[in-house]
Amino acid sequence: MAETKSTCCYCGVGCGVIIEHDEGVITGVRGDPQHPANFGRLCTKGSTLHLTAAPNTRVARALYPELRATRNEARSRISWDGALDHAAERFAAIVREHGPDAVAFYISGQLLTEDYYVFNKLAKGLIGTNNVDTNSRLCMSSAVAGYKQTLGADAPPASYEDIDHTDCLFISGSNTAFAHPIVFRRIEDARKANPAMKLIVVDPRRTDTAEAADLHLAILPGTDIALYNAMLHVMLWEGWVDEAYIAAHTEGFDALRKVVRAYTPQMAAGICGVPAADIERAAQWFATSKATLSMYCQGLNQSSHGTHNNAALINLHLASGHLGRPGAGPFSLTGQPNAMGGREVGGLANLLSAHRDLANPQHRAEVAALWGVPDVPAAPGKSAVELFRALESGEIKAAWIACTNPAQSMPDAAQIARALDKAEFVVVQEAYATTETAAYADLLLPATTWGEKTGTVTNSERRISRVRPAVAAPGEARHDWAIAVDFARRLGHALGNPLTDALFPYADEEAIWNEHRETTRGRDLDITGLSYATLETEGPQQWPFPSGAGSGKTRLYEDGVFPTESGRAKFVAAEHLPVAEPVSAKYPIALTTGRLRDQWHGMSRTGTLARLFAHEAEPLLHLNQADLERRGLAEGDLVRVSSRRGAVIVKVAASDSVRPGQAFLPMHWGANTMGGYGVNVLTVSAFDPYSKQPELKHAAVQVEKYAEG
Ligand code: SF4
Structure with a gap:
């Protein structure tokens, strides 16, 4: 072994x-005791990874390239050369006739950094379109925009070890x-070691996390800004703000002070639906603890004002000086x-390599010089929702989708289906043959996956880890970066671009990594000192890690200097705004969707393991008992959940984790596992104006007893 x-x-x-x-078969998996993210631990999903790997699994892998000439016929096996020549000819013809913005790439936060880098260069450097976006738009773009508006850079300042040092x-x-x-x-563990540590959880639902809290603020969906502004109001009233930190390291506080004047705890209690006394207690614990750490995720980000949700929370840290210290x-x-x-690597429609901005002419010129191309186009690319709308309208004619399943995961799933139906040419590059999106593929390209790939990933705390292959890929599956490079070379030649070979010279992943590292020189995330050899000998490392550094940085902004023009962090004076689709008489229930403990995304991998269904076997609509009674429903009844965009049929479960007027549905079930268009037929594609992240966390729905026929 x-x-x-x-x-x-x-x-x-x-x-x-x-x-x-x-002998070429993955037989087990265990936590790496030396890895600083987990010190040997794994959760239910991670500890069963080996059972989802070929050939242990019954999951249907994509094994060979397959092509169909028309939508009405089944795909047939084709050689790699035939597949990529065909793709290059189709893309080149569309680019020649309609221009570079008539094609688009939709990629994935599950690709490795090296894969991402090549796709970004292929779109922006070779073809000349910024139409490259990713499913990370659905999860993190509001956090990116929130950091940039306040702290000046997309750089999470804290680390997991801050959990061990925090008091709140x-x-x-x-x-x-x-x-x-x-x-x-x-x-x-940290709470056991420090029983005085306070845990505050803000969530409309009483989740397992909220159950563990000292204080649970079950705010109404979309009311985060009102809560944070009211907490700041209390901090100001009580004299709990850190005036010295504000004066030395920030700007814009006067404008924010004026805005939060109106957000009394009583006023915010009316918006948020939580007691004013709880808002006051949260403000006290947050401001007066020795070190306060905030952790946040999709509840803030997946909102039509997600950027300001993030900024309003970061305001609290700046105002109370809880930043740049252990545990804060x-x-x-x-x-x-x-x-x-x-x-x-800048693999989103509005970004460029090494946290550069597409909208910045100097950044475009820097990237063009690094890549050796005349320019990077200035026209903004389409973000995820915009991209699929343009595919439906015909503005975009061909889409290349890699390692993601938008037909299951994008909001307003019926619109995504229409877009993929309408597209002239859809390429799906995937490890799995049977995803909802693969059904739309004119060309299916088999890709390698976990256990077979090599490269790097970066986790939440800026820590870069190696991904290494243990076994060979099944069938003719190829690495994602290699498929992209092979296609790029053929497309470049078809378009007559003389720079093609120089743009994609890579022999392996390490060559791509080294080019990526060089683009970061002098930037906030400088990793010029982090070679594959260093990762091999020193293990996973946090960025920044410039040339000559002996280690990465655990904590950012310890000196109180921020990467803004003035060197100061900026307060954002954000006001409370309503959700994009408020409840109404016809759609009176506020639906939120989210993860289950043992499933991952669209279940392409976790859905193949029976044991991962032991926790929750099927998609249940969690509804408060009062709403069941009002509708004459009993636990286990089939209900029809409908929004303005479509409907699903599911069983209902009585749950006091949601208040009357709210419902929760797990996000994992798509067309293949639920029928119709899946859960996301209900959700809303309205998005935040800064981050373009859609409001997946709130939709207005009706719930009725389902009567067959
Ligand atoms: Fe760790 Fe997340 Fe994998 Fe679980 S799913 S083992 S928490 S990385």
Whole structure:
């Protein structure tokens, strides 16, 4: 038996794993005791990874390229050369006739950093379109915009070890116990070690995380800003703000002070639906603890004002001086294993390599010079929702989708289906043959996956870990970066671009990594000192890690200097805004969706293991007993849940985790497992104006007893 160190492919905790394998078969997995993210622990998903790996699993892997000539016929096996030549010809024809913005790439926070880098360069450097976006848009883009508006850079300032040093942990919009289980175990340990530590949880639902809290603020969905503004109001009234920190390290506080004047605890209690006394207590614990750490996730981000949700929470840290010290700071948790890596290489429609901004002409010129191309186009690319709307309208004609399943995971799933139906040419690059999105593929390209790939990922605490292969890929599956490079070379030649070979010279992942490292020189995330060899000998490292550094940085902004023009952090004076789709007489229930403990995304991997259904076997609509009685429903009845966009039929469960007028539905079930268009037929595609992240956390629905026929 042999062992290979790698990283878990599920959530953004980024746990180290040791893969056990024998004669080309993965036989087991255990936590890596030396990895600083988990110190040997694994959750239910991570500890069963080996059972989801080929050939142990009954999951249908994509094994060979498959092509169909028309939508009405089945795909047939084709050679790699035939598949990529065909793709290059179709893309080149569309670009020649309609321009570069008629094609788009939709990629994934589950790709490795090296994969991401190549796709970004292919779109922006070779084709000349910024139409490259990712499913990370659905989970982290509001956190990115929130950091940039306040602290000046997309850089989470804290680390997991701050959990061990904090006296007040403020968890907002995160069911950490389910979505980041190993972080939650660390929280449990820290509370045992420090029984005086306060845990405040802000969540409309009484989740397992909220159950553990000293104070649970069950705010109404979308009212976060009112809560944080009221907490700041209390801090100001009581003299709990850190005037010295504000004066020395920030700007814009006077404007914010004026805004929060109106947010009395009583006023906010009316908006948020929680007692004023609880808001006052939260403000006291937050401001007066020795060190306060905030952890937050999709509850803040998946909102039509997600950027300001983030900024309003970061305001509290700046106002109380809880930043840049052990145990203190705002700390966004990433949902996916490499959402951070994607941000680092600029793999979103509005970003460029190394946290540069597409809108900045100097940044575009720097990237063009690094890549050796005349320019990077200035026209903004389409973000996820915009991209699929443009596909439906015909503005975008061809889409290349890699390692993600938008037909299951995007909001307003019926619109996504229409868009994929309408597209002239859809390429799906996937490890799994049977995803909802693969059904729309004109060309299906088999990709390698966990246990087979090599490269790097970055977790929530800026820690870069190696991903290593333990076994060979099944069938003809190829690595994602290699598929992208092979396609890029063929497309570049088809378009007559003389720079093609120079743009994509890579022999392996390490060559891509080294080019990526060079783009970060002098930037906030400088990793010029972090070679594969250093990762090999020193293990996972946090950025920044510039040339000559002996280690990365645990904590940012310890000197109180921020990467803004003035060197000061900026307060954002944000006002409370309503949700995009308020409840109404016809749709009176506020629906929120979220994760279960033992499932991952669209269940392509976890859905193949019976034991991972022991916790929750099917999608249940969690509804308060009062709402069941009002509708004459009993536990287990089938109900029709409908929104303005479509409906699903599910069983109902009585639950006091939601208040009357609210409902919860797990996000994991799509068309394949639930029929119709899946859970996301209900959700809303309205998005935040800054981050373009859609409001997946709130939709107005009706719930009625389902009568067959
Ligand atoms: Fe994997 Fe996340 Fe579980 Fe760690 S906490 S084992 S990264 S799913």
